[in-house]
Amino acid sequence: MTSATAAPILEMSGLNKRFGAVRALIDVDFEVSPGEVVALVGDNGAGKSTLIKAISGAQPADEGRIVFDGRPVSVSTPADAVDLGIATVYQDLALCDNLDVVGNLWLGREARNAGVVLDEVTMEHRATELLRQLEVRTLRSVRTPVSSLSGGQRQSVAIARSLLGEPKVVMLDEPTAALGVAQTRQVLDLILRLKEQGLAVIVISHNLADVFEVADRVVVMRLGKRVATFDARAVSRADVVAAITGADLETAAHPEARAAVHDDGDPTDPAGPEGAA
Numbered sequence: 001m002t003s004a005t006a007a008p009i010l011e012m013s014g015l016n017k018r019f020g021a022v023r024a025l026i027d028v029d030f031e032v033s034p035g036e037v038v039a040l041v042g043d044n045g046a047g048k049s050t051l052i053k054a055i056s057g058a059q060p061a062d063e064g065r066i067v068f069d070g071r072p073v074s075v076s077t078p079a080d081a082v083d084l085g086i087a088t089v090y091q092d093l094a095l096c097d098n099l100d101v102v103g104n105l106w107l108g109r110e111a112r113n114a115g116v117v118l119d120e121v122t123m124e125h126r127a128t129e130l131l132r133q134l135e136v137r138t139l140r141s142v143r144t145p146v147s148s149l150s151g152g153q154r155q156s157v158a159i160a161r162s163l164l165g166e167p168k169v170v171m172l173d174e175p176t177a178a179l180g181v182a183q184t185r186q187v188l189d190l191i192l193r194l195k196e197q198g199l200a201v202i203v204i205s206h207n208l209a210d211v212f213e214v215a216d217r218v219v220v221m222r223l224g225k226r227v228a229t230f231d232a233r234a235v236s237r238a239d240v241v242a243a244i245t246g247a248d249l250e251t252a253a254h255p256e257a258r259a260a261v262h263d264d265g266d267p268t269d270p271a272g273p274e275g276a277a
């Protein structure tokens, strides 16, 4: 059963973001429900990371509405997002090599609970518990220094860290980029486990095989716009690729069109028919 029947936990509408003349987000709507995995795909520069950063508060949109758990909210800083229960795992995982797994999990939140500083034993216990819940089996000890972990294990630690705040939405920007086959498997399994636990998951990936492994819905962005949304079980890889490249608009055959669409106020905007739709 799809979670699409559940009411969205996070809904955004009319998101716009400009970087000078570049329109990185153009009237983007986006929504995700509890227990649902949405894959966000699109070519380089399509606006995927910009969308994630608008939700995570790292780089707020210029315009747009965000509704979280049925309430309009404003997310202007990363702390706002974390407080709401929106966790983000960025591609550069920002783990500290010289600390062990426990140290990395608690880094920056130094285990304060209601003002009480937790001791090492409690932190270690919670770290072990969290990784057990996530079924991160390959990790022998939470006292292993992060420098000696594999890429997949590091990604698991980064994901686990994002879960300490007990979020309702988890966003992952390219979690399997640069991972080998077995490590990718491990991260994909982890994503499915988050879904099972009822979290809403947004995952950016350039790897369509990974996308089809985990996603319920596939949202395609192109040149700042959301151009297509597919039920992952009902769409072919070719259709997703066509939406990504804009094969239907022949933008792939006319690379100069890509520049023109970013040219603010160009009346010959090749995305015109779509924009008018």
Ligand SMILES: Nc1ncnc2c1ncn2[C@@H]1O[C@H](COP(=O)(O)OP(=O)(O)OP(=O)(O)O)[C@@H](O)[C@H]1O
Pocket (backbone or CB within 6 Å): 019, 022, 023, 024, 042, 043, 044, 045, 046, 047, 048, 049, 050, 051
């Ligand atoms: N901080 C910034 N300053 C200026 N332009 C930016 C900035 N961040 C993004 N852009 C531009 O906005 C557009 C969307 O970029 P974004 O990083 O969201 O793409 P993406 O879909 O994540 O691409 P990739 O797959 O390469 O990560 C691009 O044209 C990019 O050059």
Ligand SMILES: [Mg+2]
Pocket (backbone or CB within 6 Å): 048, 049, 050
């Ligand atoms: Mg990106």
